[in-house]
Amino acid sequence: MPSESRAVGPWPTWPPGYGAGDEDRRALFVLSALRGISPRNLIPIAVERGSAVATLGWIREGHAGSENDQAFARGLDPDAIARAAEACGSRLVTWTSAEYPSQLRQIPDPPGAIYLTGRAPPDVTSAVAVVGARRCTASGREAADRIGRGLALAGLTVVSGAARGIDAASHEGALSVRGSTLAVLGSGLDVAYPSASRGLIARIGRSGTLVSEYAPGTPPSQHHFPARNRIVAGLCRATVVVEGAKGSGSLITAEHAMEFGRDVVAVAGSVTSALSEVPLQLIREGATLIRDVEDLLDDLGVEIVPAEVAERLELDDAERRILDGIAEPTLPDRLASSLGVAISEVVGVLMRLELRGFVRNVGGRYETTLKARAQRDEDSERSARGTPDRATSRTGTPTPSSRLAAIDER
C-alpha cells in the first residue's frame, strides 16, 4: 500500500507569500467570509494579483465575484471577524503559515487559509479519514466505532466530518480511548452543525482539533459539504468508507482521495443492503477491502500498544449455542424452536449477550456484533495454539487477537 502522496500537481495554486504579513492576514479574514466565491475562482485572481490584499482589492473594485460578494467585501470589517475567531478559540492559519498542513498544499483548490482550534493538525502519515452514511445501521456504527478506537490506539488521528451516524461513531471511538481526532466542519467553527452533534463538536474542540475554511458565523450551506469533504480527504493518507447509500457524500470524499492519490479503503457489507452501495462500488474500482479494524491496522502497517488486558468472561454453554445459532438477523422464536429451549430462557440469554456487546436487537431480531466475531476468531486461534495466554504471545509481541482485546476492553 503506497502511502507517499503525489507531488504538487500541474494545477494552479496560491502564489508564494499569499497571506504573509499582517495586511494580508486581515484581507484573508474578509475573503474567508465571502459566500459566493470559492478557492477555485480565487486562485487565478490571486496568481495574477500576487497577494491577498490585492485580490481583495480587485474584488472590491468590482472586477470579480458576484455583486453581493463585492458589496460584502467592501463592507466587512476584518477586525470584527478576527475578534469572532478569537472568541470561539480559533486561530487563522494561512497558506504561508508553518502550521498550514503541508498535505493540503498538494491538492487542487486548497483553502487559502483555515480556521483551527485545539491541537495542530497531524501530518499526512498519521491521519486517516473515516466517513460514511448519516443514517447508518447499528453494525455500521459499531464498525466505525471500532475503527476509531483502533486508529486512535495506534496513535493515528481520526479525521471526519462530525455528522450523525458513521462520522460521529468514528470520532466517539477515538475519544473513548482518549485518542486524537479532527473534525472538518462545513460551517463557521462557532456554528455547531448539525445540532445533534453539538456536544460531540464541543468535546472534539476541547481534546482534538476542529478545522473549517469558513469564517466564524458562516451558516452551513449545501455546497459547503462537498467542499469540506475535499479537506477531509486531503488531510489524510487514507480514507475509510464504512457505509453509504447511492449518491451519498462519502462517495465524494472517496473520489477526492483517489484524485489526490491517497488510499481508499472500504468496509465490506452485504450485497443486498442499500448502504453497501458505495463501499462495494469502491471495492470494484480498486479500493482495499476490510472486514474489521484488524484488517485496516494490518494494511496500514501500524500496531496498537496493548495495555493490560483484563481477564475476560468466558461464554457459558447456553450462550455459546445461542450465539452460534445466529447467522443472520434471527427471531428469538426461531432460536427457541431450533435449539429446543424455552422462549423465556432464550430471551434471558440474548439479554446477557446484548449487555456484553455480543449481539444486538434490530427491530425485534438479533444479530451478532463484530465484537462477537472477533471473540470467536480469537477463541479458535487460542484453541489452535493450545495456550490459555491470549493477551500476548511468549515473545511479548502483540498478536492480532491481543490488539482486538485492547479495542474491546477500553
Next chain:
Amino acid sequence: MYGRVNGVTVVGVRGHLVAVEAHVGRGLPSLTITGLPGAGVQDARDRIRPAVESARLEWPLRRVVVNLSPGTVRKEGPGLDLPVAMGVLAATAQVPAAALGGWAFAGELSLRGGLVPTPGMLSVAIAAARAGLRGVVVPAENAAEAALVDDLEVVGAASLAEVVGFLRGTWRPAAPQMPGRREDTKHAVDLAEVRGQAQARRALEVAAAGGHNLLMVGPPGAGKTMLARRLATILPTMSRDESLEVTQLHSVAGLLDGGLIHARPFRSPHHTVSPAALLGGGTAYVRPGEVSLAHHGVLFLDEFTEFRRDAVEGLRQPLEDGRVVVTRMVGSAVFPARFTLVAAANPCPCGFAGDPVRRCICRDDRLQTYQAKLTGPLLDRVDIRLVIPRLTRRELLGGQPGETSSSVRERVERARSLQRRRYAPLGFPSNAQLPGPVARREARISPDARELLASAVDLHALTGRGFDRTLKVARTIADLAGADLVEPDHVVEALAYRSASPVPELERAV
C-alpha cells in the same frame, strides 16, 4: 291529593334513592317538576301524560306538581319516567297507596305506555337493595341484570298497564330468568391462534401475571392488534364482584345485553376519540368512557402516537387511581377504571424503521419528533415495551402453534395469588401497582440479581425509572416461576422487555 313513590337516579355508576312526591291541586292543567331535575327529566314532562292515557288510565286535568327529593342531587336520565307517572297515579288514587311501599320504580316510558330498556338498571337495583327495599319494578328487558342483586324481588314489566295491574293484583310478572348463573367465560379468540411471535406471547403472559401495562412497537401488519386482543383472554378469571362492577358499568352505558358479564372486557377506541368519550363525560347524561368500559379488562390504543394529546394526558388519572372523576358544575361523577393499558405504535412515521428488507425513508427530524411521542409521563407507567417484527413468510410457517389461553391463564392465576398473599397487608393487588420505593423494599431480590441490575444501570442500559420498572417485571417473572427470590435469570428476561425502539440511537430516552 298526594302520592309518594320511590325512584332512583344514577350519578356516575352509583344509584341514589329519590322520593318522588306528586300533588294534584287546583289550577290550569299542567305538570311541573321541581327538585333539581336535569334536562333529561324535564324532557319527560310531555312524555308521561300520553303514556298514562295510552294505558287507559286517567290523567288529572288539574295542576300537577311533582317534587324530587333530596333536592341536593341533580336527577338525570330517563329512568325517572316511571316513578313520576306512578306518583301521579298514586295521588289520583288509581293505584293502591298501600301496595307502593317497599318498591322502587325505574324505566323510560314510550308514548304508547310501554316500558323501554333503560341504562343503569343494575345500579338502580343495587341502590334499592342497599336502602332495604323489598323489590324493584323495571322494564322487562332489564329484569335479568336487576336480578343479579341478591335478596331483592325483581318485577320486569313491559308496559305501564302491567305495572298498574301488578299493584292492583290483576297481573303477575314472570319470574326473571337467570342467565347470570352459568359460568360462561368463553372468549371469541384464543392465544393458541397466534402463530410464531413466541417472545410476544411470553411478554403477554408476564404482563397478565403482574398487571403490567404494555407498549408494542412494530410495523403495520405485524400482529399487534391480534396479540392485544388475546391479553384479555389470559388475565385471571373475574371474581363475582368484579363481574358485577363490569356489568354495572356496561349497564350505565346502555351497552348491556343480557345478564352478568364474565369475560374481561377488551376496548379499542379509534385514535380520533374525544377526551369525553375516552374518559367519560357528556353534557346532559354523564356516561362512562372507554377507560371505564375497559374496567378489569384491557384498553387497547392502536396508533398510540395519533391520539389527541389531551385525551392521552387524561389517562394519567385512571392509571394512577383506578378511577375517573368527571366534574360538572352541578357535581361530579366517579367511574371505576382499573384497566391494563396496551399501546401500539409504528416504529416510525413510514413504518419501516428496523425492517430487514424495506428501508425507512423518514427524515431525521420527523423520526425524532415521532420517537419523542413514545416517551413521556404516560408511557412512564408502561412497564413492558416490546418490538414486534413483521414476520417473513418462512418465519410464519416455522412458528410453533402456541399454548391455549386457558393453560396460560392457570399460570397467571398462580402468580397473581402469590402477589395477593404477599401484598395483602399493603393493599396492592399486583406487582405493577407497587410504587417504586415499595417495590425496591418488597421485591425480595437475591444479591446476585441486584448486582446484575446495578450493572445494567452502569452500562446505561437503564435509567433510574427503568430500574424500578425492570425490578417489578422481574418480580412478576419470578412469581411465574414460583420463585421466592428474584434471581439473575428473571432480571435478564425483564431487561429484554424494556426497549421499544427499533432505531437504537434514539433509544436513550427510554
